[in-house]
Amino acid sequence: xxxxxxxxxxxxxxxxxxxxxxxxxxxxxxxxxxxxxxxxxxxxxxxxxxxxxxxxxxxxxxxxxxxxxxxxxxxxxxxxxxxxxxxxxxxxxxxxxxxxxxxxxxxxxxxxxxxxxxxxxxxxxxxxxxxxxxxxxxxxxxxxxxxxxxxxxxxxxxxxxxxxxxxxxxxxxxxxxxxxxxxxxxxxxxxxxxxxxxxxxxxxxxxxxxxxxxxxxxxxxxxxxxxxxxxxxxxxxxxxxxxxxxxxxxxxxxxxxxxxxxxxxxxxxxxxxxxxxxxxxxxxxxxxxxxxxxxxxxxxxxxxxxxxxxxxxxxxxxxxxxxxxxxxxxxxxxxxxxxxxxxxxxxxxxxxxxxxxxxxxxxxxxxxxxxxxxxxxxxxxxxxxxxxxxxxxxxxxxxxxxxxxxxxxxxxxxxxxxxxxxxxxxxxxxxxxxxxxxxxxxxxxxxxxxxxxxxxxxxxxxxxxxxxxxxxxxxxxxxxxxxxxxxxxxxxxxxxxxxxxxxxxxxxxxxxxxxxxxxxxxxxxxxxxxxxxxxxxxxxxxxxxxxxxxxxxxxxxxxxxxxxxxxxxxxxxx
DNA sequence: GCCGTTTTCGGCCCGACTGTTTTCAGTCG
Numbered sequence: 034x035x036x037x038x039x040x041x042x043x044x045x046x047x048x049x050x051x052x053x054x055x056x057x058x059x060x061x062x063x064x065x066x067x068x069x070x071x072x073x074x075x076x077x078x079x080x081x082x083x084x085x086x087x088x089x090x091x092x093x094x095x096x097x098x099x100x101x102x103x104x105x106x107x108x109x110x111x112x113x114x115x116x117x118x119x120x121x122x123x124x125x126x127x128x129x130x131x132x133x134x135x136x137x138x139x140x141x142x143x144x145x146x147x148x149x150x151x152x153x154x155x156x157x158x159x160x161x162x163x164x165x166x167x168x169x170x171x172x173x174x175x176x177x178x179x180x181x182x183x184x185x186x187x188x189x190x191x192x193x194x195x196x197x198x199x200x201x202x203x204x205x206x207x208x209x210x211x212x213x214x215x216x217x218x219x220x221x222x223x224x225x226x227x228x229x230x231x232x233x234x235x236x237x238x239x240x241x242x243x244x245x246x247x248x249x250x251x252x253x254x255x256x257x258x259x260x261x262x263x264x265x266x267x268x269x270x271x272x273x274x275x276x277x278x279x280x281x282x283x284x285x286x287x288x289x290x291x292x293x294x295x296x297x298x299x300x301x302x303x304x305x306x307x308x309x310x311x312x313x314x315x316x317x318x319x320x321x322x323x324x325x326x327x328x329x330x331x332x333x334x335x336x337x338x339x340x341x342x343x344x345x346x347x348x349x350x351x352x353x354x355x356x357x358x359x360x361x362x363x364x365x366x367x368x369x370x371x372x373x374x375x376x377x378x379x380x381x382x383x384x385x386x387x388x389x390x391x392x393x394x395x396x397x398x399x400x401x402x403x404x405x406x407x408x409x410x411x412x413x414x415x416x417x418x419x420x421x422x423x424x425x426x427x428x429x430x431x432x433x434x435x436x437x438x439x440x441x442x443x444x445x446x447x448x449x450x451x452x453x454x455x456x457x458x459x460x461x462x463x464x465x466x467x468x469x470x471x472x473x474x475x476x477x478x479x480x481x482x483x484x485x486x487x488x489x490x491x492x493x494x495x496x497x498x499x500x501x502x503x504x505x506x507x508x509x510x511x512x513x514x515x516x517x518x519x520x521x522x523x524x525x526x527x528x529x530x531x532x533x534x535x536x537x538x539x540x541x542x543x544x545x546x547x548x549x550x551x552x553x554x555x556x557x558x559x560x561x562x563x564x565x566x567x568x569x570x571x572x573x574x575x576x577x578x579x580x581x582x583x584x585x586x587x588x589x590x591x592x593x594x595x596x597x598x599x600x601x602x603x604x605x606x607x
Numbered sequence: 608g609c610c611g612t613t614t615t616c617g618g619c620c621c622g623a624c625t626g627t628t629t630t631c632a633g634t635c636g
Contacts, residue, residue: 043625057608061609061618061621062608062609063608063610064608064609064619065608065609065619066608068608068609069608069609093609093610094608094609095609096608096609096610097608097609098608098609099608109626131636133634134625134633134634134635135634136634136635137633138631138634139633139634162622163626169626169627169628169632169633170625170626170627171627173625173626173627174623174625174626174627176623177626190614221636234636260623260624260625260635262624262625263623264621264623265623265624267624267635281622292621292622293636295636297620297636300620300621301619301620301621302620304620304621305619305620305622307620308620309612309613313620313621314620314621315620315621315622316621316622316623336624348636441619446629
């Protein structure tokens, strides 16, 4: 039978939740399916393996009933319960509820009264002013529906962390410059440093909420105002990115920041714990339930202290075990940007980079690094001006000389060796042996079958000169899916051959992703965080790689390039 | 449907904004 990916199971669970909602089922049952979908989507291990071992119920959020349905899916290729549900609900309604502003109740009402069962029919009805006749709906409802359909079709999807981070920073600066604003900052998934961000959340501490909101919605980058109230506003920028703004009193800034940083699942867990302790948490503070006394909160750490747990950094707030760890005092001591001692994957103008080696070295010195590796492309990557054997040897000599002269930083001679479609590397062993560091990666044959591309990378890992596999899954966020590579096999090979795996820090890649990073670290695999910069300005993107490492629960000791110069050179010799 | 330092039954986070209402339901985060 065809292989069923985790994400497909998650989609089915989400769809069951939608179908149940359209049937008016219990909100708790719906929530249970949604929670299971989320849990499955963020699982790094193969669900099919868990199923074959009968361990589905070890996943928090999966109980007896859902485990049974997943097992059924793997055994028979379908879930009878799900098929029955689909048969009972007009299929177009699932599409209708994807329109922002339309939920299950409205979709049901529109179907029963007007027979609407597709987005096209919904649009026609709104344009034909047929909806305003329904109870509780008016002409503004029709406008909202049309706006929602437009948003849906314009594909207000997600943007990379790099884009979101830059935009959040720009708006934060703008808000800070306004009179009456005491504090401003970005919250939401951008603060949690997720690799893809749906919209930007901003929090402002000010006593003049109305004034701040009025100016905010008039910002030249704002294309549309979706909502505007006393304390909140929601807009869409010209670039099509949604921004939510929340303004609170300065003394509520940190509880609001915490609330809007999320994740939602993390917050729910905290509120449940608060509830049991006789407390209540919302965006305005931490309160005693009995008399509404407000407990002092001078920073986010105080919130966790009131709940009797360790401070949880934003990158971990996903309800993936961090709450339990914080209560037990077993949170990881996360790696920090300052722990990074060098960048092991950089391109110069010898291949397709824009800067000279001297410029790269200069920037590395500025960043306080102890070492930097020059890893230009190998010969078969003609499009990237990959180096011939002669050019490579010439560069090698050049780098050795420069290293003598420079002194203040170790320049490692390296190569990003292409893994050819048959699994061979781009140069013979004696060439690779001469390099301080060999980074191997796939740049072609992205569509190879799972076995083939997996075996190809593993055969490269068997080569004792290969130190790191770069961007192991090949994904480009929002633009190109990962190859069909079997990461469990790659992890096993990394353990067997002692190969490090890369977190490519470019916000276009962030590959490995957070989940794989965590899984790899559990298996004891060394991770290297590299920028793959083709431009010295992008050496600053190290912070995104470190953030991804933190999201994967990595400590300093898990990361190869936190080693000092001597330790790293020793490591590379082995 | 899930879950268990109050529980194997009975809970299950909390609030803002909107539109169409005269007090609230629906939607969203």
